Structures are given as structure tokens and as C-alpha cells.
Amino acid sequence: MPFSAPPAASGERYALSASLDNARHLSSLLRAVHFQDHATCLATASGLRVTVEDAKCIQANAFIQAEIFQEFSVQEESVMFRISLSVLLDCLTIFGTSSLPGTSTALRMCYRGYGYPLMLFLEEGGVVTVCKINTQEPDELLDFDFCSTKVVNKIILQSEGLREAFAELDMTSEVLQITMSPDKPYFRLSTFGNAGSAHLDYPRDSDLMEAFHCSQTQTNRYKISLLKPSTKALALSCKVSIRTDAQGFLSLQYMIRNEDGQICFVEYYCCPDENITEAEL
């Protein structure tokens, strides 16, 4: 049962107030983008977006739509703050991560506004935990300017096809090279590690391939250490869309179905390490 909103002092409304029957719907998604300690949260009428960045080259976003919440209200047009993601996750999972069937942690989240801490109220089995996490000034976020009109190549795959590949990436390789082409090899993942190079090809007529729209042959390299955290999002997802634009920027979008069957998205954007856009196989 969701909590009723604790009244704010002096009758003010909360800038952000949300209720969720099962906190795991939020915590599992946040774990998929937890590769840095801090995250920027943006709340708008459509939902919550949590952004994590690293090295000015990679950005991950977790989207939890307002519909996932039992209650979600944002007073101003948007509310934004920076918060420690590690602390937030520790609080959301305060009653443990292993879930007994039928038990779930109920969550209520309240944020008074700029300068105020984020308040979390979690309840499981009659035990209530109240958390107060200090927030900070939001960072300026990278804008990859990745819109669908600029997409050169796009593939949608079923995640199970990629999971093993990503879990076993040769981490001694500095880069992950992604080749997408209307001709062979269609879609290739390559690494160049201490033991040698490894290439993994996915044919366009494979069962795992849900959509294949490649107009140009592109080969791009990305720092493997930056992309490795996306494996967490891949593990949770059922489908993944892989897109590149003319500059070789990579967009990975993961469609994740939560315990109740609702759909959420996580996306990773990454800058290329070197740019080799000419036809090169």
C-alpha cells in the first residue's frame, strides 16, 4: 500500500512526490546505470530520468515513466538535482536485494525543491525506514544530439543473443569495434586483445534480428571499459536497439520489462574512440 504523503511544513507542496508499490521497479533500473557514484535526476510530468556520465564520453539514462508509479506529481515544469547513486541504491534496497515471493518494499519519494534533501520512505512487512539523502547542484549534462533523423544505421536485436557476447568480451582489448553494413558481415563485434582478435558476426537473417536498417558501412571503435557497464542493462532487457550516426556516435537502447510486465528504457550513448567511417572491412 503506498504511503499517504506526509504533509510538508507550512502547507507547501512537494516539488516532486511519488509512490511506488514495489521499489524494485526503480532499484533494478538504477543498478543498470550504476557505473559512477553520482547521478543527475530529472523529474518531469512524464516521469523520472536518471543520468550517469563518465569521462565526458559516455552517458547512461534510465527512464521510469510516470505510469510505472502509483502516484507521480511534479510541481514545476521540471525538477533536477544531483545525488549519490550509491547511497540512493543502498537506501532503496535497505531491506535486502533477495526477494521472497510475494514480499515487496513500498516506496514513497518526496523532494521539497532546490537545496532540500531527497526523502525516501520505505516499508516492508510493517517495518518502516526513513532516509534523507542530501542533494547537490545538478551537473551540466552532455548532449549527444542523437535524433532519429541523423541515424545512419540501426539494428534491433533480441538481448539474449548479445548477452553472452558482452559478458565474455575480451577485456584486454582497449576497444570494442562495431561494424554495421548493408553487406557482409552485416553486424560484427570485434576485440583486439592480448590473445588475438575476436570477431562475432550476426547475420541479418538471424532469428535474433528483429529489425535491420543499415544504409552505409560503418566501422567504429569505442573504449571497451566505458561500454562494459552496459552489460548490466543488457542482462535486464529483452530487446536492444543499436544505432549509429554520421559521426560514429553510438546509441544503445534497452527495452526492459519489469516484474509487473511494464516497459522501461535504459539507454547508453558513447563517443567513438577513433572515427573510421569509410568503407572498411
Add this chain to the structure above:
Amino acid sequence: MRFRAKIVDLACLNHFSRIVNTIAKLAKTCILRLTVCKLYFILSDKVANGGASMWCELSQGNFFDEFQMEGAAAEHNEIYLELVPENLSRALKTAQNAKAVKIKLTNKHCPCLRVAVELPSLSISSRIVTHDIPVGVIPRRMWNDFREPSVPDFDVSIYLPVLKTMKSVVERMKNLSNFIVIEANLNGEMNLKIETDLVSVTTHFKDLGNPPWASEDGCPSSAQGRDLESMTEACIDIKKLLQLLAGQQVNPTKALCMIFMMGQSDFTDDTKLGRMAIGPDGHAIIQHKLDRLKKWADKNLGKFRKEKFKALYLVRNNSIHHYMLRLTQLESNLSEKDLGVLMDAKLDMSK
């Protein structure tokens, strides 16, 4: 100095193993004290503040089929040994299906506890696995360091919540802070709190129940007339608390928490002479308080017919005012020094 003992019953053996496993998780080295009727596992914390100590008392008759000991001298018929409980725990691991386990004190090259495990075998002769666990014999002049702790009046006692939930919460809190505040009142409410610059988290447990105390000794007289809602708190090292919660393998039927405040009087009712007499090392505690506690235990815990042993685990806090938290769990008997964890065993056995 002689000691030999034998366990034949598998259930007793398993229970004894679980207790030793729990002790092994709580202390790297400890003292094993043997008397005619009892065994004790003692961890005496020499650190003045912020440490943990433990006292576990087992009635030998509840575990051993044979138990003979003889101290160095007739008037001091006790043996004190220093050992690493992990070694004993490992030896007992091999005894999961044993026919019998014999423990004997030997002195071939150096003093050892010889654990001989007789395992079933297909042939007529049994297989015997022997473990020699090195022990140090504690000379009599040092026995005073390990005497039974005296227990001050507690300010509040409360039953603990489901340990699994408490453990999950404390585990998470450990990531956020080094110290945890445990507060409880006489209304069955307990809170676990951590507070740092970055975050503060409070977990509220309700409807836990407070154990009834014998009133004739005036033990809870400090509690009478006190506001039921007012909280008594203790601030302790979170790692020590987690060590206790994570390491325990005996599943208690009930766990009790008692909070003692020493050297401070924020209560408006009469401060008892006993409490004022309390010094940092507890020596000034009047002995009869301990007797009162024992009487209470016998009276209230006696209903657990098969009670085999008691345990007490103590954690001191780091500030000058010695806050002590005492958790009582039914099943393992740890010393009731600071963090009172009193565990009473409840075994369903014919013994």
C-alpha cells in the same frame, strides 16, 4: 590437569557445532574455560572503548555423554585454555555424520585439544579422524581477567525483530556509516539510525514486545514510572553489530536487546546507588545485581524447558559514556558484559 569428553548423540553434536561456528565468527581467539559442570567460551575485550566481548556458558550435561575434568589443583578445579575457535569449528565440520566425537586434552609436544571423530565405515573397524588443535594453557594468576561479568541495571529491554530483516538493514547501513545508534523504549519500539553528512537513515520497528522482569528485586524499578515512549539509545560500531548478526547460525526463538547507560543520569527518577557506583570497567557493580539477573533468567527463561545454555555478546560504544547494548537471543549463551545478547537454547530432545 586432565580433560576428556565424548559426544555420541548426533543432534547434540550438531547443536554444539553450530554454537562453535557462531563463536568462531565472533572471535578470532577466545578462552575455553572448563569446570566440572560447564564449559565457557570467553572473549574478554581489553579495549576500553568501542570493543566487543563475549561470554558463552554451556551446561556440559546437555551436550556430552561423558565429561571428566580435573584442574591443576583440587581447590581450583578449573581449566582455562586459549584457542582459535575456527580450528575447533573446522574439526567439527568433519563430524557431521559421526558416530562419536571424543575431545581430550593432550600434551605430546605442546598442549593440544585432540578431537577424535569416529566416522561410520563399511568395514567392521571404524574410521577415526583426529584433529590436534593447539591450545595455550592460561596460568591461574590470570584467571581473574576472565571472570564472569557483572551486569549493571539495564535501562530498557526489548525483543529483537526478525534477525534476517535486522541483518539486511544493518548490512546496508554499514555501507553508509561506521556507527549505528540503536534506541528502544518500553513500548515495543526500536529504531536503528545512522547519520552522516551525506545521508541519514532510520529504520523503525514496532510491536516488538518488552520482556517482563521480576519486580521483587526492584530490577525494573528504574523503569517503573518512566515514560514508556522515551527512548534509550546506544551508539556502537556497526561492524561489530553486523559480525554478531551475520555470524549467528543458531536460530533463536527469541532475541532480547538491553540497553545500559553508564555514568550518565538523564532520568529524573532516582539514580540508583548501583548505577552511580559503576566505573568504566564495571568493577564497582554490585554482585547482587548479577544474581538478580540470574534469578530473572531462571524465572523467565525457565519456561523454555530444554534451555541448554545462555549467551551474551557485548559491544561498547566509543564515547566516554559507556553505552552498552545487550541483545538476547535464545540459543547461544554469550557473556552478558556489554552488548547483552542473551541467547537461550530451545532444543527438542529427550535429554
